[in-house]
Amino acid sequence: MPKFRGETIASLIAKRSVLRPGSIPSTGAPHILKRVPNIRGNYWAVRAKFAASDKVPGGQSEYDTVLVFHNIEFEENKSSKCPFKTTALGHVYYMTIPQLSKTMVRLSCTCADYYWTWWYYNKKYNALSGVDLPHPTKVTGLSVRQTDGKPYGSSGIGERNTAHKPGICKHINSLANELVAEGRVKK
Numbered sequence: 001m002p003k004f005r006g007e008t009i010a011s012l013i014a015k016r017s018v019l020r021p022g023s024i025p026s027t028g029a030p031h032i033l034k035r036v037p038n039i040r041g042n043y044w045a046v047r048a049k050f051a052a053s054d055k056v057p058g059g060q061s062e063y064d065t066v067l068v069f070h071n072i073e074f075e076e077n078k079s080s081k082c083p084f085k086t087t088a089l090g091h092v093y094y095m096t097i098p099q100l101s102k103t104m105v106r107l108s109c110t111c112a113d114y115y116w117t118w119w120y121y122n123k124k125y126n127a128l129s130g131v132d133l134p135h136p137t138k139v140t141g142l143s144v145r146q147t148d149g150k151p152y153g154s155s156g157i158g159e160r161n162t163a164h165k166p167g168i169c170k171h172i173n174s175l176a177n178e179l180v181a182e183g184r185v186k187k
């Protein structure tokens with residue numbers, strides 16, 4: 001399997017800070033739904049949901065957040081290189097430890113900030129997981145999408161990511177921190 005090249009959580013935070021200096025706002029704790037190892041694909045995916053704290057009428061009540069760690073190695077025996085136990089299709093494997101400063105990631109979130117600010121540039125930087133996000137009218141009911149594909153708000157909102165950098169939303173940040181807190185991922 002060729003190495004996946006792209007961004008790490010640390011590099012995305014650094015690039016995000018060009019547009020948004022300062023710390024990333026905190027949010028509620030993630031409810032982690034699934035941790036999915038993919039042995040042949042050499043990745044480990046974590047899916048979580050968050051309660052929407054900034055709910056708008058007609059908006060989503062929760063966000064669906066996905067963080068995929070790439071270039072993960074799996075072995076059948078526990079070793080210092082592969083210490084973490086995981087199970088795929090009923091079979092036990094041991095995996096390498098993802099690291100926020102080194103492990104390449106792809107990610108996605110259904111929150112408005114991820115849509116309006118990050119997904120388009122994350123796709124350009126090979127850091128978007130899954131398919132392209134849906135047409136913005138399905139996300140907020142407020143917006144138009146111009147022909148170059150970048151998300152723009154309707155009149156008066158304008159282009160949000162004027163730095164044209166990739167980055168992460170507060171939900172991805174909270175999920176990454178939670179995985180570090182539980183010892184499953186290193187900083």
Ligand SMILES: [Zn+2]
Nearest residue numbers: 109111169171
């Ligand atoms: Zn988000």
